[in-house]
Amino acid sequence: MDIRSQISMVFHLDKCIGCHTCSIACKNIWTDRKGAEYMWWNNVETKPGTGYPGKWENQDIYKGGWEVTDDGIQLKGAGKPKSLTNIFHNPHMPVIDDYYEPFTYKYLDLIESPAGDDQPTARPISMITGEPMDIKMGPNWDDDLSGSPDYARNDPNLEKLSPAEKEAMFQLERMAFFYLPRICNHCLNPACVASCPSGAIYKRGEDGIVLINQEVCRGWRMCVTACPYKKTYYNWSTGKSEKCILCYPRLEAGEAPACMHSCVGRIRYLGVLLYDADQIESVASAPETDVVNRQLDMILDPFDPDVIASAKSNGVADSTIDAAQKSPAYKFVKEWNLALPLHPEFRTLPMLFYVPPLLPVMASVTKVDNKEQSEKMHPVGKYWPDSWLYDTSTEELFGTIDEARFPLQYMANLFSAGDTAQVGDRLKKLMAVRLHRRQVTVGDVSEKMVKSALDDTGLTPQSADDIYYLTSLAHFNDRFVIPAAHREQAIEMMEFAGDVKGSTGFGFKTGTAKRGA
Amino acid sequence: MNALNTFLFVAFPYVAVIVFVFGVAYRYRRRGFTVSSLSSQFLEGKTLFWGTIPFHIGILVVFFGHLTAFLLPRATLAWNSIPVRLIVLEVTAFTFGLSVLVGLTALMVRRVTNPRIRAVTTKMDIAIELLLLAQVVLGCWIALGFRWGASWFAADLSPYLWSLVKLAPETGAVFALPWVIKAHIVGAFAILFMVPFSRLIHFVVAPLHYIVRPYQQVIWNWDRKSIRNPNTPWSKTRPNNS
Numbered sequence: 001m002d003i004r005s006q007i008s009m010v011f012h013l014d015k016c017i018g019c020h021t022c023s024i025a026c027k028n029i030w031t032d033r034k035g036a037e038y039m040w041w042n043n044v045e046t047k048p049g050t051g052y053p054g055k056w057e058n059q060d061i062y063k064g065g066w067e068v069t070d071d072g073i074q075l076k077g078a079g080k081p082k083s084l085t086n087i088f089h090n091p092h093m094p095v096i097d098d099y100y101e102p103f104t105y106k107y108l109d110l111i112e113s114p115a116g117d118d119q120p121t122a123r124p125i126s127m128i129t130g131e132p133m134d135i136k137m138g139p140n141w142d143d144d145l146s147g148s149p150d151y152a153r154n155d156p157n158l159e160k161l162s163p164a165e166k167e168a169m170f171q172l173e174r175m176a177f178f179y180l181p182r183i184c185n186h187c188l189n190p191a192c193v194a195s196c197p198s199g200a201i202y203k204r205g206e207d208g209i210v211l212i213n214q215e216v217c218r219g220w221r222m223c224v225t226a227c228p229y230k231k232t233y234y235n236w237s238t239g240k241s242e243k244c245i246l247c248y249p250r251l252e253a254g255e256a257p258a259c260m261h262s263c264v265g266r267i268r269y270l271g272v273l274l275y276d277a278d279q280i281e282s283v284a285s286a287p288e289t290d291v292v293n294r295q296l297d298m299i300l301d302p303f304d305p306d307v308i309a310s311a312k313s314n315g316v317a318d319s320t321i322d323a324a325q326k327s328p329a330y331k332f333v334k335e336w337n338l339a340l341p342l343h344p345e346f347r348t349l350p351m352l353f354y355v356p357p358l359l360p361v362m363a364s365v366t367k368v369d370n371k372e373q374s375e376k377m378h379p380v381g382k383y384w385p386d387s388w389l390y391d392t393s394t395e396e397l398f399g400t401i402d403e404a405r406f407p408l409q410y411m412a413n414l415f416s417a418g419d420t421a422q423v424g425d426r427l428k429k430l431m432a433v434r435l436h437r438r439q440v441t442v443g444d445v446s447e448k449m450v451k452s453a454l455d456d457t458g459l460t461p462q463s464a465d466d467i468y469y470l471t472s473l474a475h476f477n478d479r480f481v482i483p484a485a486h487r488e489q490a491i492e493m494m495e496f497a498g499d500v501k502g503s504t505g506f507g508f509k510t511g512t513a514k515r516g517a
Numbered sequence: 518m519n520a521l522n523t524f525l526f527v528a529f530p531y532v533a534v535i536v537f538v539f540g541v542a543y544r545y546r547r548r549g550f551t552v553s554s555l556s557s558q559f560l561e562g563k564t565l566f567w568g569t570i571p572f573h574i575g576i577l578v579v580f581f582g583h584l585t586a587f588l589l590p591r592a593t594l595a596w597n598s599i600p601v602r603l604i605v606l607e608v609t610a611f612t613f614g615l616s617v618l619v620g621l622t623a624l625m626v627r628r629v630t631n632p633r634i635r636a637v638t639t640k641m642d643i644a645i646e647l648l649l650l651a652q653v654v655l656g657c658w659i660a661l662g663f664r665w666g667a668s669w670f671a672a673d674l675s676p677y678l679w680s681l682v683k684l685a686p687e688t689g690a691v692f693a694l695p696w697v698i699k700a701h702i703v704g705a706f707a708i709l710f711m712v713p714f715s716r717l718i719h720f721v722v723a724p725l726h727y728i729v730r731p732y733q734q735v736i737w738n739w740d741r742k743s744i745r746n747p748n749t750p751w752s753k754t755r756p757n758n759s
Contacts, residue, residue, distance in 0.1 A: 079732075080727060080728055083724075083727065084724070084725075084727065084728070087723075087724075088569045088570055088573040088574075089558065089562075089565060089566050089569050089570055090558060091566075093558055093559065093562060094559075095558070095559055095560065095561070095562045096559055096560055096633075126633075128560065128633050128636050129632040129633055129635070129636045130636070131632055189733070190733070193732070193733055193734055194732035194733060196727075197724030197727040198722070198724050198727075199724075199726065199727070199730055199734060201734070202734040202735065202736040203733070203734065203735045203736070204735075204736060204737075204738065205735045205736060205737035205738070205741065206737065206738055206741070214550060215549035215550050216549070217553070218552065218553040218719065218722050218724065219553045219554070219555070219556050220556075220724060221556060221558065221559070224559075234556070234559045236557070236559050236560055236637060237637065238550075239553050239554070239555035239556055240550075240553070280733075314741070314742070315740075315741030315742040316741075
């Protein structure tokens with residue numbers, strides 16, 4: 001057993017309001033630079049939708065992630081033979097138009113144009129060429145566009161759905177969407193690391209953050225292909241790849257990453273998970289629908305004395321073990337089994353987990369004959385057939401989950417490699433917590449019913465309250481349990497501390513496009 | 518004239534090699550961030566294919582052809598002793614030379630016509646492309662106009678290059694060559710000279726070590742076990758990562 005610690009994250013999708021504050025916080029700190037304008041290390045997508053870059057989940061196009069071959073798992077679009085033979089021209093490399101061409105506006109024209117008959121306009125200009133351009137795509141232009149032909153209907157996750165299910169999703173009256181915030185998953189089996197010919201990308205041992213050494217990166221761009229989440233980005237100005245660094249300078253100082261700190265909906269949780277690194281290869285090679293459960297099995301109980309002893313002997317700091325015991329990620333992922341990784345079938349073992357959204361499920365539309373109700377409606381409201389009504393009854397405990405506005409299959413394609421049972425389990429738990437809390441606060445649900453809901457999902461009133469607390473009431477320090485980075489030890493061991501004082505710390509400034517002296 | 522010849526074929530090669538070695542070492546160690554070619558595939562990927570592939574494949578074959586004749590002159594001459602083999606060799610070399618020419622032309626056209634690529638183009642990029650273009654045009658000209666270079670390179674130029682290596686330059690044969698070939702030789706050393714100052718440096722860091730590397734890389738900031746061991750003595754230097 002090789003126990004390591006990993007900074008892990010949980011995103012509670014029911015709480016995401018799609019405000020993009022996280023994206024802006026990240027952009028302001030890290031990617032507001034030449035060559036990085038188009039990069040969104042953190043982005044928020046509307047689902048169903050094509051996302052950013054367009055249709056990134058479709059690995060027939062982008063060739064990201066791992067695939068099972070006779071020879072164990074291999075990178076789909078990169079790897080030793082492929083990266084070296086494609087080094088002069090990478091056939092699976094996305095181009096900037098797959099993201100969008102960054103633009104600004106000629107604002108000066110508004111005040112400096114000579115007087116004339118027409119209002120001056122600020123024309124859009126490309127931030128690459130500086131020339132006027134026609135904007136075809138911008139950041140989050142798919143926002144809230146569920147049902148749209150360009151975005152929602154091209155969602156790769158619709159692939160396994162029946163035509164009837166697809167149509168049902170996009171009927172105007174039933175239409176729903178939710179938001180999917182995405183950052184680098186800091187995977188346990190990162191495809192970007194494996195694909196890097198220069199060896200510039202690495203996983204940090206202490207906390208599992210995946211980083212690109214900018215001094216070693218030679219811009220071969222294989223990581224852009226290999227990452228199935230398209231979370232490594234090529235900086236066209238410096239010729240290097242860049243990615244989310246999980247705000248490691250902030251983490252080391254005990255602060256939450258900017259995207260998490262700024263999260264308005266407080267959907268984000270960050271904490272340590274202890275895992276057994278010896279199992280990585282076998283878990284990543286497991287059959288598709290087993291990958292999730294095997295990955296969850298890798299995560300170890302930080303209260304188990306054997307695990308603690310083994311972790312200590314492996315050099316995990318006491319403060320890290322303590323953080324692992326208080327970790328909200330451990331609670332959501334292991335203790336309550338509420339969260340799932342995004343697209344586990346890519347086999348990178350992502351360590352960012354999502355609590356799947358229940359909300360669109362609740363307001364399922366049922367066909368009831370409710371003449372009385374419809375007669376009360378304003379004539380404008382009678383646009384749709386009278387028999388369609390939102391069912392907010394709780395008569396059937398979990399009926400609304402199977403009859404969800406989002407077919408379970410769609411959620412399963414996102415979070416559990418198409419296995420509806422695993423997503424269904426999580427949603428039922430969320431529903432049971434809701435029923436329990438309704439019983440506590442409103443009291444119009446029978447105790448017997450709540451008990452059967454909790455029993456069905458393996459929860460107790462106590463654990464349901466805990467879930468409720470961490471979901472709705474949790475304070476900053478409950479949501480972010482950041483282990484001490486022990487930089488004091490690192491610096492003492494690495495260099496004479498007196499030399500460090502007064503130096504600039506991380507970061508440096510070097511010319512961009514120039515390759516000359 | 519003799520002074521110019523001596524400069525071009527004795528002094529300049531030494532200068533070029535020294536600048537190459539020390540320039541590359543300096544840039545690698547002190548300006549590591551700039552050691553790469555600025556890929557523009559992200560801005561334009563389709564026409565790049567028709568330039569970069571013929572260019573790189575061609576230049577690799579041509580380069581290793583020259584290198585073989587330089588390192589193994591006797592073997593080359595022995596191979597060429599049968600005319601059919603010589604013709605096969607020459608035709609192959611010329612084909613790949615043309616491939617370089619076609620690819621380089623495509624790359625240059627792309628570079629000047631595509632506004633996005635122009636935005637990431639430096640004067641040095643243009644200078645290097647012109648230098649390479651001149652070199653490959655001269656090379657193709659030599660292949661056509663001064664036949665059986667595969668043999669006379671091994672016979673005449675390999676000894677000259679070896680004499681440079683041995684620090685005892687024998688320049689008689691080189692001084693007598695036609696100017697086209699002389700220009701090609703000077704061009705070769707000029708390219709070498711320019712490596713540390715341009716994007717050409719990327720060939721030095723060709724990632725061949727990737728073949729032997731394990732796929733996953735984990736780097737520890739410090740030796741996680743020894744750092745928490747009270748018996749580990751304090752040290753000014755960093756202990757090896759485990």
